[in-house]
Amino acid sequence: MLRICDVPRSTYYYHLKHPERQQPISSGRKIPGYSYNQQGKRISDTRIVGFLRRLIQGPNAAFGYRKLTVLLRRKYNLVINKKKVYRLCKSLSILLPQREQIHTVPRKVANNRTVDGPNQLWQMDIKYGYVAGKRRHFFLASIIDVFDRRIVAHHRGKACDTQSILHTLRQAMVTRRIPKTEPKLVIRTDNGPQFISKAFYNFCEEAGLEHERTPVRTPNKNAFIESFHSVLERECYQRHCFESYEEAFSEVDRYIRYYNKDRIHGSLHDWSPTDYLRLVNEGTIEPKSIAL
Secondary structure, three states, X not given: OHHHHOOOHHHHHHHHHOOOOOOOOOXXXXXXXXXXXXXOOEEEHHHHHHHHXXXXXXXXXXXXXXXXXXXHHHHOOEEOOHHHHHHHHHHHOOOOOOOOOOOOOOOOEOOOOEEOXXXXXXXXXXXXXXXXXXXXXXXXXXXXXXXOOOEEEEEEXXXXXXXXXXXXXXXXXXXXXXXXXXXXXXXXXXXXXXXXXXXXXXXXXXXXXXXXXXXOOOXXXXXXXXXXXXXXXXXXXXXXXXXXXXXXXXXXXXXXXXXXXXXXXXXXOOEOHHHXXXXXXXXXXXXXXXXX
């Protein structure tokens, strides 16, 4: 029989000599109803509820479950998880309602549209880079024209606040000579803090720009700038080990010049962004309509 079942004789006799203990069938997850302190002593949930009542009667009455967990650990030496404290606080009805986030800046969600010329839709986003010699990151904010894939302006620096973003946007408008006429140029971003600020909103209103933001967790709505950052990572960041910020900034500037003037794009009839726009303006190439 062992030969037919292809089971070694030693295995069979080993299991006869050392039978495995049968594990009892669990009837489901059971809540023990107690926790431990630092000395390994059991502390019942009833006592923990008493501790919580004492804590919220003093100046810590406004604390949430996370800070109450810290106090339970420090004052009563409990080994307890914040999730359990949350459940106990919920049973006591001492949890405060969640604060509502109030957005003072109006939000316009990115719409489906068709792009058939330059300066109709720009996409903007921020990417990190790494300087190995400093063990620090740097920022790169880029603006891409969806029609010809040109990086019309970019900012690289140790920080990237709202003023840096606004300076980059001004630089792009000067480079492309954007007038305050209809139809408005659309600038599409995600929901980063720089893009939802009042300063950014006011600038777009004054400059005659239409700002739209992508829905949460939908990077495909910003696919062209995301694609550029993927290419940048593969063709620039991964090929260099930057020892200083100056080296990183210089290499990023060099690559973006190459990207705009020399790097060919399959979606642009194998032309660079600069050559593609020139040939479209000359009438040599029929422009593509991009639906997004």
